[in-house]
Amino acid sequence: MKKWRCTVCNYVHRGETPPDRCPVCGVGPDMFEEVEEEQAEELMTAEEKEKAKPAIHKFSYGLFVISSKKGDKINAQAANTAFQITSDPVKVAIGINKNNLTWEYISESEVFSINFLGKDQINTVKHFGFQSGRKVDKFNNVPYFTAKTGAPILENCLAWLECQVQHKVDVGTHTIFVGQVVSGERLKDEEPLTYAYYRQNK
Numbered sequence: 001m002k003k004w005r006c007t008v009c010n011y012v013h014r015g016e017t018p019p020d021r022c023p024v025c026g027v028g029p030d031m032f033e034e035v036e037e038e039q040a041e042e043l044m045t046a047e048e049k050e051k052a053k054p055a056i057h058k059f060s061y062g063l064f065v066i067s068s069k070k071g072d073k074i075n076a077q078a079a080n081t082a083f084q085i086t087s088d089p090v091k092v093a094i095g096i097n098k099n100n101l102t103w104e105y106i107s108e109s110e111v112f113s114i115n116f117l118g119k120d121q122i123n124t125v126k127h128f129g130f131q132s133g134r135k136v137d138k139f140n141n142v143p144y145f146t147a148k149t150g151a152p153i154l155e156n157c158l159a160w161l162e163c164q165v166q167h168k169v170d171v172g173t174h175t176i177f178v179g180q181v182v183s184g185e186r187l188k189d190e191e192p193l194t195y196a197y198y199r200q201n202k
């Protein structure tokens with residue numbers, strides 16, 4: 001089955017043709033573009049996918065707010081896919097969905113910040129992870145500051161790193177941005193939030 005993405009609101013429709021109207025934003029079929037199916041979908045049967053799912057859930061992750069900027073605009077999103085790759089110089093990777101406003105900002109400015117959260121910041125994950133900066137200003141009433149790159153840093157995070165993008169890997173729905181750390185700081189000595197803790201306590 002084909003996949004069609006609304007170029008206005010990113011709604012995804014499955015079918016042989018695009019829908020007559022987007023059920024989310026109401027635009028017509030001419031505003032839809034076909035999305036290429038992931039190669040992985042052809043490599044596994046539905047049964048194999050079901051069997052592999054509990055194994056995939058054994059991945060352990062942290063949970064972060066990733067921010068970026070575009071000109072004088074700022075935005076941020078929640079992400080569990082952030083990890084260190086090298087130590088000298090320190091390079092980190094993040095996996096960002098191409099539909100996200102944050103993806104657009106990182107692609108253009110080539111900078112991002114990683115904000116480490118505490119266990120009492122599940123609401124911060126929801127605030128940055130359940131809504132898009134395309135619809136709301138997520139930094140309205142959220143205290144932040146900037147350092148070297150201009151990507152916003154949450155005042156009440158545990159620690160932060162700012163990065164300059166060095167590599168981009170296109171992985172279909174997402175891009176892996178590899179960034180070299182240009183500055184950072186630990187602000188609080190608390191245990192960081194993990195994805196597992198979030199799933200158990202959300």
Ligand SMILES: Cc1cc2nc3c(=O)[nH]c(=O)nc-3n(C[C@H](O)[C@H](O)[C@H](O)COP(=O)(O)O)c2cc1C
Pocket residue numbers: 063075076077078079080081082095096097099100101102103125126128129130131132133134198
């Ligand atoms: C717990 C959690 C983890 C998430 N992890 C990721 C991630 O690793 N990569 C990603 O692109 N989106 C992730 N998201 C989804 C984005 O945070 C979400 O789509 C966000 O609304 C995008 O905002 P934006 O359009 O303002 O950039 C996650 C959301 C939650 C709640």
